[in-house]
Amino acid sequence: KHKSKQAAKSIGSPVQQAAVLGAGIMGGGISYQSASKGIPVTMKDINQAALDLGLSEAAKLLNNQVSRGRLTTEKMAKVLNQISATLDYASISHADIVVEAVVENPKVKAQVLAEVESNVNIETIIASNTSTISIDSLAANLKHPERFCGMHFFNPVHKMPLVEVIRGKATSDATIAKVVAYANAMGKTAIVVNDCPGFFVNRVLFPYFAGFNQLLIDGADFIEIDKVMEKVFGWPMGPAYLLDVVGIDTAHHAQTVMAQGFPERMPSPPKDVIKQLLDAKRLGQKNGLGFYQYQ
Numbered sequence: 322k323h324k325s326k327q328a329a330k331s332i333g334s335p336v337q338q339a340a341v342l343g344a345g346i347m348g349g350g351i352s353y354q355s356a357s358k359g360i361p362v363t364m365k366d367i368n369q370a371a372l373d374l375g376l377s378e379a380a381k382l383l384n385n386q387v388s389r390g391r392l393t394t395e396k397m398a399k400v401l402n403q404i405s406a407t408l409d410y411a412s413i414s415h416a417d418i419v420v421e422a423v424v425e426n427p428k429v430k431a432q433v434l435a436e437v438e439s440n441v442n443i444e445t446i447i448a449s450n451t452s453t454i455s456i457d458s459l460a461a462n463l464k465h466p467e468r469f470c471g472m473h474f475f476n477p478v479h480k481m482p483l484v485e486v487i488r489g490k491a492t493s494d495a496t497i498a499k500v501v502a503y504a505n506a507m508g509k510t511a512i513v514v515n516d517c518p519g520f521f522v523n524r525v526l527f528p529y530f531a532g533f534n535q536l537l538i539d540g541a542d543f544i545e546i547d548k549v550m551e552k553v554f555g556w557p558m559g560p561a562y563l564l565d566v567v568g569i570d571t572a573h574h575a576q577t578v579m580a581q582g583f584p585e586r587m588p589s590p591p592k593d594v595i596k597q598l599l600d601a602k603r604l605g606q607k608n609g610l611g612f613y614q615y616q
C-alpha cells in the first residue's frame with residue numbers, strides 16, 4: 322500500500338530528470354530543448370559519433386544564441402552541463418521520463434522500449450517520438466503500457482512549438498498529464514490526440530500535399546504555388562519547400578502510411594511527384610536537391 326502511494330506521488334510530480342534515446346536530428350534537438358529549459362537530460366545512443374554530433378549540434382545552437390546577445394557564455398556552459406551522453410542503459414535508470422527517438426523501425430523500437438523498461442523503475446514514463454508507428458503496437462512490447470504514450474516533436478525541435486501527445490488505449494491519465502507538463506516545461510504547446518495513422522498533423526498535411534500533387538499533374542508550377550502560399554497567403558513556406566525541409570524520403574514514407582491507414586480517403590496517387598523525386602534520389606535539403614537545389 323505504502324509503495325503504491327509513493328508511486329502515485331512520483332508520477333504526479335514534474336519531470337526533474339529526462340533521458341532521450343537516439344542522439345540524431347530529433348533526439349539531439351529534444352535534449353537541447355530540455356536542457357535549455359533547465360531540465361537535465363541524459364542522451365543515449367549506440368554510436369559514440371552520434372552522441373558527439375548531438376552534443377556539438379547543441380553547442381552550435383547555444384553559440385548562435387550567445388553571438389546574438391541572447392545568452393551569456395555562463396548560461397551556455399550551464400545548459401551544456403545539463404546534457405550528459407552515454408552508450409549505456411544503466412545511466413538512464415534514474416530518469417523520470419525517457420523519450421525514445423531512435424530510427425523509425427518498428428523492430429528496433431520494440432527492442433529498445435523493452436530494454437528501457439527493464440532498466441527504469443515503475444514510475445518512469447516512457448514516450449516515443451515516432452512519426453508513423455502506431456502507439457498501441459509499440460505498447461504491446463511493454464509490461465506496463467499505462468505509463469507509455471507518444472510524444473511527437475517536429476523538426477527543428479527548438480523552433481517548432483507543437484508537440485503531439487498520443488494516447489494509446491492503455492495510457493493512463495497520469496501519464497498524459499506528466500508528458501503534457503513536460504512539454505509545457507520545455508516551452509512547447511501540447512495537444513493530446515488519439516492513436517491513429519498520422520495522429521493530427523499528418524492527417525492535415527497529407528491531404529494538403531495530395532492537393533499540391535494534383536495541381537502539379539494539372540500543369541501548375543511548384544515555384545508559383547510556393548510563392549502564392551508564402552507571399553500572398555502568408556504561410557511561412559509553400560508545399561514544395563516544406564517537402565524539401567521534411568525530406569522527400571520521410572514524406573514518401575509517411576504518405577505510404579497514410580494511404581495504408583486511410584485507403585479510401587488518402588489513396589496513393591497514380592502519378593506521384595514525391596515518388597518521382599524519391600526515385601531520382603532528390604531527397605530535399607538533406608542531400609542538397611529536392612524540388613529546389615541547395616548549396
Ligand code: NAD
Nearest residue numbers: 343344345346347348366367371422423424425451452476
Ligand atoms: P536520425 O537517423 O537522425 O537519428 C536516429 C538515432 O538513433 C541515430 O543517432 C542512431 O545511432 C540512433 N539509434 C539507432 N538505434 C538505436 C538504439 N538501439 N539505441 C539508441 N540509439 C539508437 O533520426 P531522426 O530523424 O532523429 O528520427 C528519430 C525518430 O524521430 C524517428 O522515429 C522519426 O520518425 C521521428 N521523427 C523524425 C522527424 C524528422 O523530421 N526527422 C520529425 C518527427 C519525428
